[in-house]
Structure formats: C-alpha cells, structure tokens
Amino acid sequence: MSAVPPHTSPQSAWTIERRSALLAAVPFFASLPPAVIGELAALFHAKTIPRGDFVFHEGQPAETVHIAATGRLKIIRTAADGRQIVLRLIQPGEPFGVAGGWGAVTYPASARALDHAVVLQLPAREFSRYLHRHPALALAVLNDLAARLREAEARILDAETANVEARIARALLRLVGPVTPGGTAQSVVLSRQDLADLTGTTLSTASRVLSARHRRGIVLALRERVTILDAAALAVLAGEG
Amino acid sequence: MSAVPPHTSPQSAWTIERRSALLAAVPFFASLPPAVIGELAALFHAKTIPRGDFVFHEGQPAETVHIAATGRLKIIRTAADGRQIVLRLIQPGEPFGVAGGWGAVTYPASARALDHAVVLQLPAREFSRYLHRHPALALAVLNDLAARLREAEARILDAETANVEARIARALLRLVGPVTPGGTAQSVVLSRQDLADLTGTTLSTASRVLSARHRRGIVLALRERVTILDAAALAVLAGEG
DNA sequence: TTCCCTCCTTGTTCCAGCGCAAAGACGCCC
DNA sequence: GGGCGTCTTTGCGCTGGAACAAGGAGGGAA
Numbered sequence: 399m400s401a402v403p404p405h406t407s408p409q410s411a412w413t414i415e416r417r418s419a420l421l422a423a424v425p426f427f428a429s430l431p432p433a434v435i436g437e438l439a440a441l442f443h444a445k446t447i448p449r450g451d452f453v454f455h456e457g458q459p460a461e462t463v464h465i466a467a468t469g470r471l472k473i474i475r476t477a478a479d480g481r482q483i484v485l486r487l488i489q490p491g492e493p494f495g496v497a498g499g500w501g502a503v504t505y506p507a508s509a510r511a512l513d514h515a516v517v518l519q520l521p522a523r524e525f526s527r528y529l530h531r532h533p534a535l536a537l538a539v540l541n542d543l544a545a546r547l548r549e550a551e552a553r554i555l556d557a558e559t560a561n562v563e564a565r566i567a568r569a570l571l572r573l574v575g576p577v578t579p580g581g582t583a584q585s586v587v588l589s590r591q592d593l594a595d596l597t598g599t600t601l602s603t604a605s606r607v608l609s610a611r612h613r614r615g616i617v618l619a620l621r622e623r624v625t626i627l628d629a630a631a632l633a634v635l636a637g638e639g
Numbered sequence: 640m641s642a643v644p645p646h647t648s649p650q651s652a653w654t655i656e657r658r659s660a661l662l663a664a665v666p667f668f669a670s671l672p673p674a675v676i677g678e679l680a681a682l683f684h685a686k687t688i689p690r691g692d693f694v695f696h697e698g699q700p701a702e703t704v705h706i707a708a709t710g711r712l713k714i715i716r717t718a719a720d721g722r723q724i725v726l727r728l729i730q731p732g733e734p735f736g737v738a739g740g741w742g743a744v745t746y747p748a749s750a751r752a753l754d755h756a757v758v759l760q761l762p763a764r765e766f767s768r769y770l771h772r773h774p775a776l777a778l779a780v781l782n783d784l785a786a787r788l789r790e791a792e793a794r795i796l797d798a799e800t801a802n803v804e805a806r807i808a809r810a811l812l813r814l815v816g817p818v819t820p821g822g823t824a825q826s827v828v829l830s831r832q833d834l835a836d837l838t839g840t841t842l843s844t845a846s847r848v849l850s851a852r853h854r855r856g857i858v859l860a861l862r863e864r865v866t867i868l869d870a871a872a873l874a875v876l877a878g879e880g
Numbered sequence: 881t882t883c884c885c886t887c888c889t890t891g892t893t894c895c896a897g898c899g900c901a902a903a904g905a906c907g908c909c910c
Numbered sequence: 911g912g913g914c915g916t917c918t919t920t921g922c923g924c925t926g927g928a929a930c931a932a933g934g935a936g937g938g939a940a
Contacts, residue, residue, distance in 0.1 A: 475792065477800035478878060485792055497789075501782040506789050529781075533774040540770075540777060541742040543784045548738075548747050550791035551716065551726055557798035558839030559718035562897065590918065598799025603897060605918060621906060621917060637719065803927070831888065844927060846889060862887065862936065 412444035412467065417518060420467055423491055426538040430528075438528065442518040447471075453495065453509040453517055460498025460505045463525040466490050469515025472592065475507045484596040487512075487573070487588075498522030499529060500539075512592070557598050565597040566607050567636035570617070574626060583618075585625045593624070611635075653685035653708065658759060661708055664732055667779040671769075679769065683759040688712075694736065694750040694758055701739025701746045704766040707731050710756025713833060716748045725837040728753075728814070728829075739763030740770060741780075753833070798839050806838040807848050808877035811858070815867060824859075826866040834865070852876075 417439040421427045427435055444467065447453055453464060456475060471488040473495075485507055488494045495509055499522050529536050556565055574584035588596075594604035608619040616632060618625035626632060658680040662668045668676055685708065688694055694705060697716060712729040714736075726748055729735045736750055740763050770777050797806055811834075815825035829837075835845035849860040857873055859866040867873060 475796050477796055479800065481800045483796055483799050485795065497785070500778075500785045502785065502789065506792065529778065530774070533771070533777060536774060536777045536781060537741075537770065540781050540784065543781065543788060544738070544741045544743065547784060547788045547791060548743070550788060550795060551747065553795055554726065554791060554798060554839075555716050555718055555724055557795060558724050559720065559722045589916090598795075600898060601918085602899080602920085606897090606920075609919065619918090830886090841928060842888085843890085843929085846887095847927095850889065860888090 412516065412518070414439050417442050417444070420465065420491065420518065424465060424493055426493070426535060426542055429534040429538045430532060434528075434532065438520070441524055442520045445517050445519055447511040447515045447517055449511050449514045451511050453511065454505050456506065456508045457504050460495065460502055461522050462495065463493065463499050463520045463522050464495045464509070465493045465518045467516040467518050469511060469513035471509050471511050471515060471517075472595075473507045473509055474595065482595050483598060484592055487596070496525070496539075499525040512588075562597065562599045562603055563607060564636050565599070566593065566604060567632045569593065569597045570624060570626060571629065571632055571636055574629075583625050583627055584629075585623055587623050589622050653757065653759070655680050658683050658685070661706065661732065661759065665706060665734055667734070667776060667783050670775040670779045671773060675769075675773065679761070682765055683761045686758050686760055688752040688756045688758055690752050690755045692752055694752065695746050697747065697749045698745050701736065701743055702763050703736065704734065704740050704761045704763050705736045705750070706734045706759040708757040708759050710752060710754035712750050712752050712756060712758075713836075714748050714750050715836065723836050724839060725833055728837070737766070737780075740766040753829075803838065803840045803844055804848060805877050806840070807834065807845060808873045810834065810838045811865060811867060812870070812873055812877055824866050824868055825870075826864055828864050830863045 414436070418432075418436050421435050421439050421442070422432070427438070430438070442465070447469070449469075453471065454460075454462070466488045468490050470490070471494065472484045473486040473488065474482050474484050476482050486494070488509070495505060497505055529539065556568065560568070570586055573586045573588070586593075590605045590608065591601045593608075594601045597604065608617065608624060611617045611632075612619040614631075616626075616628045616635075618627055655677070659673075659677050662676050662680050662683070663673070668679070671679070683706070686694075688710070690710075694712065695701075695703070707729045709731050711731065712735065713725045714727040714729065715723050715725050717723050727735070729750070736746060738746055770780065797809065801809070811827055814827045814829070827834075831845045831849065832842045834849075835842045838845065849858065849865060852858045852873075853860040855872075857867075857869045857876075859868055
C-alpha cells in the first residue's frame, strides 16, 4: 500500500525520487501527469515529528499542506470542557491539514503524531496554485472531499443513534479495512484512550467493552493493540444496537 | 435573501428569467459568466413538492441535482433501528442532493419537503459536464463542500461531547443565523420532532427542554415555532455543558 | 360547526454509560 | 535491575435522557 520501499532508512533519504513516488500514490495527485508530480515533489520538504508532538494546532493559520510519509497521526478537536475527539486517523501516504489549500484560513483541528513520523510539507499557496492550474486535480480533490463528507455524516448518524458497543465494534472493523473472511487476524494499534476519543466515549467505557469482548473470545485486547479474532461476531455487534 | 420577488405567484411562472435569477444567487454558480447561467437555467425544470413528500430517497440512483426555489426541505438519514436524523435544513435558494454531480452513484440521504415547495432540477450528467468545463465552478463547489465538511465535523464534536441542553441551544442559535444583539426576536419554524432529529435526541426530551426554557422566559415555545427572547441566556446554555 | 389529524406536554420508570478513584501491568530509561 | 511513568482494569454510585404512555390543543377539511 505504501509507496515507500520498506527497506529504506527511516528519516534520512527523503530524496526527490521517493517524494515523487509517495505523491504518485496519493489519490488526488494520481490525476496529474508525471512531470507535474515531479515538479510538485521538488516543492515539498520533509519534517520529522517525534511521537506525541503536534504538527499544527487548531486555530493556527493554515499555511501548509501535509502528507504523512511514515508513521501515523491523529486529527483531533477539543471541546469546550477539555474533552478531545479524534476526527480521523492518518495512515502513511495520506494527505492531511489540506484546509488551507481551499477556503479556510485556519486549521479546524489539530494534528498529533501517534508514532514517530515523517511528514512532507508544501506551502498552501503553492497547492492552491496547482488547484487552479489543473482542473483534474480540483475534481479529484472534490471527490475526496465528498467521500469525507459522507463519512462524516455517517459518523453523525452513528454518534446520535448507535450505542457505545456498536460504535466501538464499527470503529474496529473500519480501522482494519475491508473484511478479510478467512484471512489472518488483523490488529488495530491504538490506545484505549484514542479508541475512546474516536468513538465518542470515555477511557473507562472503552476499556470495559474491550475486556468483555476479550473474555468472550471476540478480540484479543492487549496494551495499545486490539486483535480481531472473530470479525463476524463483531459485525453482529456493530449491526444492531 | 431570496432571489425570488415575493409578489410573484407561487408555482406557475418559473420562467427562465426567474430561474436565472435564482441560480445567480446560489454561491457556487456566482462564479459563472451570466451567459452560462442563462444556458444552465434553460436546462433546469421546476417541480412542485407537497409538504411531507420526498424529493428522493436514500440509496436511489443520484441522477438529479436540485435547488430549492421556494419552501424548505430537510435532508434526513435513517438508522438501522428506524430512528431518523436531520442532517441539514435546506432554505429557499440552496442546492441539495448534489452527490450525483460528483462521485456518488446513489443519494447518501433522503430529502423531504417541510413546506409546500418548488424545486429546480437538473440531470446530474449535465451538472458534471459543467463541472468539468468550468474550473471556477469546480473550485466554488470545492469551497462549499469544505465548509460543509467543517460543519459536519463540528456537529460530530457536539454530538460526542455536549449534552442535550447545549445541543438544542446551539441548534437554535445556528438556525436563526448570526446573532442580532439588539434586534427583533428571531423565530425558528420547526416542529419539536424535527428539532429533536436535528440535535440527536427524542421528541419528549426536546419538548421538555423547550418547555423549561419557556418557563424561564428564554424562549417562546409555540406550535412548530420557537422564538428566541433572550439570545444571551441561550448562548450561555450553549457554551458550557 | 364538527371531526380528525398532527403536534405538543408531561408523568413515571429504568438503565446505559459517565465520573471518580484505586490498584495492577507493562515497558522504558538510567 | 530498580524506579517511574504510561497505559489499563475494575468497582461503585449516580444521573441524563430514553422508553412508554396518556391526555390536550390547534388547525384544516368538509
């Protein structure tokens, strides 16, 4: 899935070739001719983000567009009472914080590294120029945004109608991606707290729910990791409240 | 706000001139030259929707793009257990069901008339052609989508962290638009059930909350109408959970 | 005017899930 | 290898809000 050869060294070698390969694998850049991708790749620069550090904060001027090269990040928002929710998880190869590339002047959420990460960055003004210059790019971004909007709306429905049990089951299934019926057991690497923030509940409740499922043999609940043993049973829990 | 002169007859007279005027007032068409708007207006046709009827249903092929000409509509999704939530309210002049114009093949939600309404309709294929042909239109739509995504994310935060009191207060404030400090009292015309569906709660709870506020003199709770008497007090309720 | 339909109010009961808090397990750093 | 910080588990009490239900009131149609 990642465009980055797994044997290359973690944070040195972000050569223009590697950057081009990464960009070519991002859905919205796929529509651009290779020459333009090469041109863009030259404008991006790599930045190392230690685990736990923020790439940007909610409310800061959105002057940069980002792509996760290695490591995962979470996009979070903080409520008035201090509670946090995780809006999205960013996997290697995914763009994020693109708000500045289109209308918004400030980031609507914060981005924080879940692992030690390397992020490719581009000034939003440059991105915006390419958006104007290449209609195909604009349409590809449009499709991506539309998909994200549909996802967000599905989550609203979830949050307002489904109970915690179902929400956690659904989040786990979504995180491991398309179901692998007879395949090997899939894992989700995430702390209980992050899982709680992702499903709009509390650490205590998430922990309790996972412990119960562990006991029933549906998942294997370890430290910062949940392995799905019985995807079918989880799907049932996700289906009806 | 509406582009439609208030004295014209409700549903006859949707001449091409009136259609053009309506389109010109829609933010994403504003970027098109007047000639193109006229051309587009000729392609739209008007349809009357009685109160309570559906314009389209969730899951149907998204072959048409719509604009509310008169009357309001609600965009709703139904959960597995039958509960409904209102995703958006469409005011006269607003486009909706545009999913087919970009990626999606089916409508992700249903649209139902809150009032007796007139809707202008355009085949999604036509819309898509204009999207490809006019980059400025694509960028305008992009901005609109980005704004909707931010709104949806704000609502996720709300749903997952705020309590019912705050959510209802916030919904009311949002529905009357930007705060009018010393202005006349603003009203929200919506049934308790719709307000409940919009805030992810139940009819009973919404009714109780509004009754309590009515007694405290913060709002005037009438049949299918809530008038805000003390916006400042509401803002306080919306602020802290 | 009368009927009927939709919308609203309000009472009672119950439980899912949160808040709080204390203790246990794991892994990392020095 | 010991100390420490982070992550996790679990018990208990409490409460916000849902479920269910019965009654009331406004408004449109005929």
